Amino acid sequence: MAAKAVKTGADQKKIRLRNQIIVIGIIVAIYVIANFLTGGKVFRPNNIRTILTQVTYPLMVGLGLMFIFTTGMIDLSVGAQVILAANVGAIAVQIYGLGYPGLIIGTVVTLVITELLCTSCSLFLKIPSWVAGLGCALVFEALGMILVGAYSETLGTSIVYLEKCDGFGSFLVIFIIAVVVAVIAYFIFNRTQFGYNLRAIGGGGEVAEAMGINRKKTIIMAAIIGAVIIAIGGITQLSYTGRFTPTSGMGSLSGIFKSLAVVLISGSFSRIFNDVIGCVVGAFIVAGLFNVLTLLGVPSGTGQDICLGVVVMLCGILSALHYKGVQK
Amino acid sequence: MAEEMLRIEGVSKSFGPTKANRDVNLILNKGTVLGLAGENGSGKSTLASMVCGMLKKDSGKFYKNGQVYNPFSPADAAKHGVAMVVQELGVIGNLSGVVNMFLGKMDKYKKGPLVDLAAMNRDAESVFEKWGLPKVPLDVAAGTLSIEQRKIMELARALITDPDFLVLDEISQALSQDNREVLYAFIKKFISLGRTILMVTHDLEEMVEICDEIAVLRDGVIVESKAAEKYSMNELKRLMIGREVSGDYYRDDWEESYQKEVILSVKNLNVPGKCENISFDLHKGEILAICGLSDAGIHEVGSAIFGLEEGRRGKVTAGSGHKEIQKPGDIIKTRGAYLSKDRDANGLMLDASIGDNLILPSARDLSGKGAFLSPVKARKLAQRASEAFEIKSTGLRHIVRRLSGGNKQKVNLSRWLIKDLDYIILDCPTRGVDIGVKAYIYSVLKKAKADGLGIIMISDELPEAMGMSDRILVMKNHQFAAMLSRNTDFTEDKIMEVML
Numbered sequence: 001m002a003a004k005a006v007k008t009g010a011d012q013k014k015i016r017l018r019n020q021i022i023v024i025g026i027i028v029a030i031y032v033i034a035n036f037l038t039g040g041k042v043f044r045p046n047n048i049r050t051i052l053t054q055v056t057y058p059l060m061v062g063l064g065l066m067f068i069f070t071t072g073m074i075d076l077s078v079g080a081q082v083i084l085a086a087n088v089g090a091i092a093v094q095i096y097g098l099g100y101p102g103l104i105i106g107t108v109v110t111l112v113i114t115e116l117l118c119t120s121c122s123l124f125l126k127i128p129s130w131v132a133g134l135g136c137a138l139v140f141e142a143l144g145m146i147l148v149g150a151y152s153e154t155l156g157t158s159i160v161y162l163e164k165c166d167g168f169g170s171f172l173v174i175f176i177i178a179v180v181v182a183v184i185a186y187f188i189f190n191r192t193q194f195g196y197n198l199r200a201i202g203g204g205g206e207v208a209e210a211m212g213i214n215r216k217k218t219i220i221m222a223a224i225i226g227a228v229i230i231a232i233g234g235i236t237q238l239s240y241t242g243r244f245t246p247t248s249g250m251g252s253l254s255g256i257f258k259s260l261a262v263v264l265i266s267g268s269f270s271r272i273f274n275d276v277i278g279c280v281v282g283a284f285i286v287a288g289l290f291n292v293l294t295l296l297g298v299p300s301g302t303g304q305d306i307c308l309g310v311v312v313m314l315c316g317i318l319s320a321l322h323y324k325g326v327q328k
Numbered sequence: 329m330a331e332e333m334l335r336i337e338g339v340s341k342s343f344g345p346t347k348a349n350r351d352v353n354l355i356l357n358k359g360t361v362l363g364l365a366g367e368n369g370s371g372k373s374t375l376a377s378m379v380c381g382m383l384k385k386d387s388g389k390f391y392k393n394g395q396v397y398n399p400f401s402p403a404d405a406a407k408h409g410v411a412m413v414v415q416e417l418g419v420i421g422n423l424s425g426v427v428n429m430f431l432g433k434m435d436k437y438k439k440g441p442l443v444d445l446a447a448m449n450r451d452a453e454s455v456f457e458k459w460g461l462p463k464v465p466l467d468v469a470a471g472t473l474s475i476e477q478r479k480i481m482e483l484a485r486a487l488i489t490d491p492d493f494l495v496l497d498e499i500s501q502a503l504s505q506d507n508r509e510v511l512y513a514f515i516k517k518f519i520s521l522g523r524t525i526l527m528v529t530h531d532l533e534e535m536v537e538i539c540d541e542i543a544v545l546r547d548g549v550i551v552e553s554k555a556a557e558k559y560s561m562n563e564l565k566r567l568m569i570g571r572e573v574s575g576d577y578y579r580d581d582w583e584e585s586y587q588k589e590v591i592l593s594v595k596n597l598n599v600p601g602k603c604e605n606i607s608f609d610l611h612k613g614e615i616l617a618i619c620g621l622s623d624a625g626i627h628e629v630g631s632a633i634f635g636l637e638e639g640r641r642g643k644v645t646a647g648s649g650h651k652e653i654q655k656p657g658d659i660i661k662t663r664g665a666y667l668s669k670d671r672d673a674n675g676l677m678l679d680a681s682i683g684d685n686l687i688l689p690s691a692r693d694l695s696g697k698g699a700f701l702s703p704v705k706a707r708k709l710a711q712r713a714s715e716a717f718e719i720k721s722t723g724l725r726h727i728v729r730r731l732s733g734g735n736k737q738k739v740n741l742s743r744w745l746i747k748d749l750d751y752i753i754l755d756c757p758t759r760g761v762d763i764g765v766k767a768y769i770y771s772v773l774k775k776a777k778a779d780g781l782g783i784i785m786i787s788d789e790l791p792e793a794m795g796m797s798d799r800i801l802v803m804k805n806h807q808f809a810a811m812l813s814r815n816t817d818f819t820e821d822k823i824m825e826v827m828l
Contacts, residue, residue: 010467012469187441188441192441192442192443193434193437193443196423196427196434197431199420200423200427200431202422203420203422204419207419207420208420210402210414211403211431211432212402212403212431212432212433213432
């Protein structure tokens with residue numbers, strides 16, 4: 001049977017590569033134009049350093065979310081989880097003097113537990129994941145407030161500041177950690193049995209189960225891996241900014257807003273870039289965009305968000321050009 | 329005496345109040361093919377799924393090679409040498425073909441934390457070679473493969489574990505004539521090695537020819553089981569349906585008969601790599617069949633007319649006003665419709681109710697002022713379609729995914745045919761439906777033709793094309809090869825000669 005009607009892998013790779021070059025070319029061109037518009041401020045060494053630093057947190061949280069979202073779980077409690085987990089890590093350092101082990105174990109373990117709780121609510125109680133996520137977000141936000149409230153009296157401040165063990169927050173370390181996390185995420189997602197199982201669950205749960213893939217186990221594994229990656233992002237961000245301020249009333253969602261945008265952009269580019277690479281590209285788009293808009297004096301929260309929304313949609317349009325969306 | 333491979337003893341299965349299988353007893357011997365015949369919804373796929381560990385039986389026992397066999401999952405069944413190619417398409421579209429083939433079976437290919445893709449590719453290739461299966465590109469996303477390629481890939485996937493018992497559920501209906509021959513050659517080779525096949529097919533001629541034994545299921549009960557050559561075709565149909573079925577459900581005339589008026593005109597239709605310079609006119613009251621070997625481009629012609637193919641060139645016009653069709657919406661506006669071969673992916677809303685599926689194409693017509701869709705009108709229309717097409721279900725709220733293949737196709741067809749259309753493009757309208765539903769669909773098409781509907785029927789089955797159409801457009805290598813007339817040219821030899 002000739003495969004004339006189907007493009008071969010080599011053909012598809014060529015087209016994909018061409019599209020990747022086009023997209024990256026467009027992004028670079030936009031950076032160059034932005035540099036021109038800002039009077040050369042974008043490419044100043046200090047600003048490049050700022051952009052590279054600002055890429056890291058949305059990228060790592062975005063990668064973690066990608067693992068979780070691929071299973072079909074739309075967990076919107078991640079912002080609240082990060083706040084709670086980072087504060088547990090900070091308390092372990094500041095109050096109990098547990099140093100780096102306390103920071104890492106406190107944050108990672110808390111985030112894994114909270115993510116598993118949220119995933120389990122959806123998986124075993126059969127609640128839609130976004131409902132479970134919103135419910136858990138309210139609970140985790142409240143827990144964060146209570147926890148920080150309880151310890152802030154001891155510290156004499158209303159926020160738990162990380163004043164020691166902040167080595168993960170320096171530019172080079174934070175950037176290297178993000179690169180290592182992205183590389184590991186790439187291999188887990190694309191080259192391991194778990195990664196294939198995960199993508200199979202995302203592509204068609206019933207078919208995947210019929211092929212002998214344990215759906216629940218795969219989802220739980222994805223939640224754990226996603227939580228660990230997000231926790232690493234949380235640790236570096238805590239080290240960089242020195243604090244995670246607890247919020248209530250779903251305010252935590254705004255903390256992962258950029259990461260959600262990264263995942264959305266990655267999804268928009270899914271036919272051009274591998275999902276992990278899409279997250280990296282998305283993180284550079286988001287960080288660069290906010291940086292340039294700030295340099296141009298566009299107000300944050302309104303003008304910048306409008307621009308981000310437009311960019312996310314443009315990425316989707318760019319990715320869907322010439323695509324009829326039909327499986328034969 | 330023949331050696332026993334699988335014994336099914338008193339197996340029953342229910343879904344709520346529906347008894348899918350009741351006290352089924354069968355013996356499958358080594359080196360044989362047992363055909364499972366029955367109407368849609370008679371319990372064939374349920375029985376096959378239980379054998380393969382996809383469903384759990386309520387009661388009864390399986391014995392394989394004399395040992396109790398109680399598979400709790402497809403993976404467990406595979407460990408016992410049992411594999412299955414499922415009726416509905418079972419691939420993960422976003423993963424490559426080779427990854428699809430080894431999903432759930434990758435332990436062997438682990439290299440540290442990673443998976444050895446090269447080794448998987450090698451083993452996949454060797455399966456295709458060993459069993460003489462036509463090559464399928466395995467390095468592209470499975471969703472971009474044609475239905476036929478996906479089906480062949482699924483067969484290769486089932487063979488990865490080197491099973492000695494294989495269940496083929498409606499596999500041949502996804503294949504064109506040439507690849508059916510490949511399938512038959514594979515079956516011969518497989519059983520010559522002392523292995524066994526349980527085959528479910530609605531093509532009764534095929535079943536009688538291929539199978540050693542045939543068991544007939546009706547309403548979940550085995551009503552007959554004996555050597556294939558002991559059945560007459562009429563007996564087989566009667567046993568399946570429970571009443572006499574007329575031997576000939578195709579047209580009984582042998583003349584082209586349609587009106588002069590052209591309702592759809594296709595001029596120089598081109599889709600790079602898929603079809604080249606296809607031109608024809610469809611007349612009012614005409615059934616025009618399009619046939620060809622696999623990858624001849626017949627299915628792409630349908631989707632290109634509908635406006636789904638990228639890079640389409642040429643001109644498609646409809647009606648006396650010669651309104652040009654460029655996108656799917658234009659077909660609807662010109663009182664036309666298109667039904668894809670892959671009804672699950674491109675036709676039905678599987679997780680919606682029968683009622684919602686039936687209403688959808690008519691929603692605009694049913695809407696009143698302020699775009700308000702009257703629930704009473706909608707329900708009446710859905711009820712009318714459901715009754716007219718005798719859709720077997722628990723009601724309009726029944727979820728489409730839970731219907732049998734034939735009833736899904738009835739939903740798919742009825743929602744369009746109850747509309748007042750000028751023309752319709754049907755891509756393999758009887759794929760995966762039983763003889764009763766097939767006969768019913770043909771009777772509906774004959775009536776629609778008499779009422780002046782123009783029908784393009786893309787078909788992988790020559791008897792169907794010859795039995796129903798006025799003209800057959802034969803394609804070869806993506807190009808027009810011949811236009812054959814019902815008046816003179818309708819013999820299988822002649823059509824095959826043009827195809828080859």
